[in-house]
Each structure stands twice: as C-alpha cells, then as structure tokens.
Amino acid sequence: MTIEIRQVAHPEAVRGFDTETLRRHFLIERLFSPGEVLLTYSHIDRLVVGGAMPVDAPVTLPTPKAVGTDAFLARRELGAINVGGPGRVRVGGAVHAVGPRDALYVGMGAGEVVFESDDAASPAKFYLVSTPAHAAHETVVIPAERANRMEVGDQATSNRRTIRQYIIPGVCTSCQLVMGLTQLEPGSMWNTMPCHTHDRRSEVYLYFDLDPNARVLHLMGEPSETRHLVVASEQAVLSPGWSIHSGVGTSHYAFIWAMGGDNQDYTDMDMVAMSALR
Numbered sequence: 001m002t003i004e005i006r007q008v009a010h011p012e013a014v015r016g017f018d019t020e021t022l023r024r025h026f027l028i029e030r031l032f033s034p035g036e037v038l039l040t041y042s043h044i045d046r047l048v049v050g051g052a053m054p055v056d057a058p059v060t061l062p063t064p065k066a067v068g069t070d071a072f073l074a075r076r077e078l079g080a081i082n083v084g085g086p087g088r089v090r091v092g093g094a095v096h097a098v099g100p101r102d103a104l105y106v107g108m109g110a111g112e113v114v115f116e117s118d119d120a121a122s123p124a125k126f127y128l129v130s131t132p133a134h135a136a137h138e139t140v141v142i143p144a145e146r147a148n149r150m151e152v153g154d155q156a157t158s159n160r161r162t163i164r165q166y167i168i169p170g171v172c173t174s175c176q177l178v179m180g181l182t183q184l185e186p187g188s189m190w191n192t193m194p195c196h197t198h199d200r201r202s203e204v205y206l207y208f209d210l211d212p213n214a215r216v217l218h219l220m221g222e223p224s225e226t227r228h229l230v231v232a233s234e235q236a237v238l239s240p241g242w243s244i245h246s247g248v249g250t251s252h253y254a255f256i257w258a259m260g261g262d263n264q265d266y267t268d269m270d271m272v273a274m275s276a277l278r
C-alpha cells in the first residue's frame, strides 16, 4: 500500500515556488484508481485525503504506518462523500448504503471500513477526508437532502451556487471534521470570491464533475501573493490556514470542501478585501 506524505511549506518559501513545485506541494492529481484506495497524508492539520474506488470487488481502507496506530480509525474520524455511482460502506460489520452525493461520517474506533459498488458498470467513488479525533461519535449516513442547504451568489457575477453542509454541528457531530459540497449553476464559474482565510483551520478542495477538457483555475497563496493552480476534474488542492482558496472554471463544476482545525465554526472566516489582493 502506498500513501504520499506532504510536508508543510512556509508561506515565505511558497513565494519562490515555480509551477511544478507549487503543484507538487499543494495539488493531489490522482485520487481515484479502479479497485484501489489512494491516500495522501498532509501535515496541514494532519488531514488524510484520498479516494476509494471499488469496482467488482470490495476494497478496504488500509492502515498505513503514517497514522501510527494498529487501526486507521483508532485515533481518527473519517468523512466520505460518494462522487460516483451507488455504493455501500461496511463499517465494523454494519452496512451503510451511500448513494451518489450522499455522505458518510465514520467515528473514531468504528473498526474496519470496506467500500463496495452496487454496479461495476457505474462504480462508486468515495472521496475521503480524515482528521485526528479524541472522542467516538456515531457513524451515520447523511443523504444529500439532509444536509444544510444554502443558496448563494448571483448570476450577474457568475457565482450562483448551492452549498450543502453535511458534516457540520447540528447535522452530524464530529470532533473537528467539517465537510460539504458546493454545486455551481450552469453559467456560473466563480467560487468563494470575495475570498477568505481562516488560519485556525486548514481546508482541502476536491473539484469534480468537469468535462475532460475543462479546468478550474484555483487561486491560492497569501492575499498579497496569490498564485494559481490549473486543476482538472477529480483533483484536490490542499489549502493551509494562511492561504486563500477560490477559483474560476472554464465551465461550471462542483467541489467538496473539508476542514480540520481549532473550531468548527463555518462562519469564522477572515474576509479579504478586494483591494488587498495581489
């Protein structure tokens, strides 16, 4: 089993990164591979980010040495959102049906996690984000319609989108993980502008549902030192607390955002004035 380790990069060092170095540190290019679980361990808030893509056989969440325990969930919690066809997740013996765009929260100590697809012709793709945990909370499915739903943005500024908060206080109790999905309307390409930072929480964005030739220009960096990453469908961007995270697509798209850190207050953002962006 392989897991990629990403060390943290100081913002003063990042100012000097060329394109390739920026991508090597902040972009996760491969998340889904048929019949496999691919994982990246990032030292920003110790987020483990990955993808599980079962096809005609179940695939099991491995326990890489990087997590330092004899079970992946011994001291961690896990969020999964299915961006593929219908599937199931077996957690410590119980089977949970997880449909397209449904989420599953798996609590600390829940046991072995096994992913399955209902139909090999339309495999499930479970996008995974895990954070360290200190308490065992209930493992639950959060169907898309049970998520907190917010309609934000405007057609005139090309940013009409629906935000669904799945793992958030009030909907699903977790230790630190917060996770949801934002869907852009056709004709809307901008997310999260005006942008923000939240130094007490790290975030990761998975872009998906783009045509093979479409791209998102993801904006990152300190507000006074912005950089961009050219991102294809089903690729993820690591966003340290000091970095803005925003983007514009060549077509509409969806993305999953997930956070770990000191608080779970979604509204706790430091808004960046447009005049401060460079």
Ligand SMILES: O=C[C@H](O)[C@@H](O)CC(=O)C(=O)O
Pocket (backbone or CB within 6 Å): 161, 163, 181, 182, 191, 192, 193, 203, 245, 257, 266, 269
């Ligand atoms: O801290 C919160 C996150 O950056 C995202 O939830 C923003 C987002 O989904 C959006 O603007 O569409």
Ligand SMILES: [Zn+2]
Pocket (backbone or CB within 6 Å): 196, 197, 198, 203, 245, 269
């Ligand atoms: Zn944010």
